[in-house]
Amino acid sequence: MNKLNICIDIDGTITNPYHFIPYLNELYNKEITADGCYTYDWQELYGVDMDTILHEFHTTYMHSYGEAEVVEGAKEIIANLYTKHNLYFVTARNESLTEVTTNWLNDKGFSSIDVYLLGSDNKISKAKELECNIFIEDNPANALQLANEGMTVLLIDTNYNKSVEHENITRVENWNDINEIIESYS
Numbered sequence: 796m797n798k799l800n801i802c803i804d805i806d807g808t809i810t811n812p813y814h815f816i817p818y819l820n821e822l823y824n825k826e827i828t829a830d831g832c833y834t835y836d837w838q839e840l841y842g843v844d845m846d847t848i849l850h851e852f853h854t855t856y857m858h859s860y861g862e863a864e865v866v867e868g869a870k871e872i873i874a875n876l877y878t879k880h881n882l883y884f885v886t887a888r889n890e891s892l893t894e895v896t897t898n899w900l901n902d903k904g905f906s907s908i909d910v911y912l913l914g915s916d917n918k919i920s921k922a923k924e925l926e927c928n929i930f931i932e933d934n935p936a937n938a939l940q941l942a943n944e945g946m947t948v949l950l951i952d953t954n955y956n957k958s959v960e961h962e963n964i965t966r967v968e969n970w971n972d973i974n975e976i977i978e979s980y981s
Contacts, residue, residue, distance in 0.1 A: 807933030868970035
């Protein structure tokens with residue numbers, strides 16, 4: 796069995812895709828639900844420019860990153876995959892979130908996996924540098940960028956990425972689906 800290089804996004808893949816919505820609702824006095832989260836673009840959902848959203852969110856709700864729970868099956872499946880493959884967390888989170896991110900990953904049992912905070916949604920160069928075979932993602936734009944570069948993407952099915960289709964993208968419901976697909980590569 797060949798070892799695969801597997802890149803894993805954090806927010807929306809190992810955490811609930813809608814984790815930040817209650818915090819944003821409180822911040823902007825909205826009542827958006829998971830069903831109403833039809834886009835990945837917070838600016839479109841909340842009617843506030845993204846720089847302002849991030850500034851206000853990080854000022855008021857930085858603690859939310861540490862409050863995220865790992866989705867069902869992710870911890871066990873990632874632990875198993877780690878014994879067989881090379882795993883990397885590759886996130887669009889900014890470097891200013893390094894401490895909260897690494898603390899959370901350590902607390903949740905992911906301390907042995909390298910993490911890359913890119914500060915950008917452009918993950919192509921890091922994926923290429925890591926010789927990524929499979930990228931686990933939820934962001935529709937990232938998934939399409941990676942797929943257009945010929946990479947295999949496992950896309951966590953969400954309300955905000957329903958329209959995404961590409962020959963290199965496989966839609967998955969949960970971590971059991973992810974595990975089955977990766978096992979089939981081996």
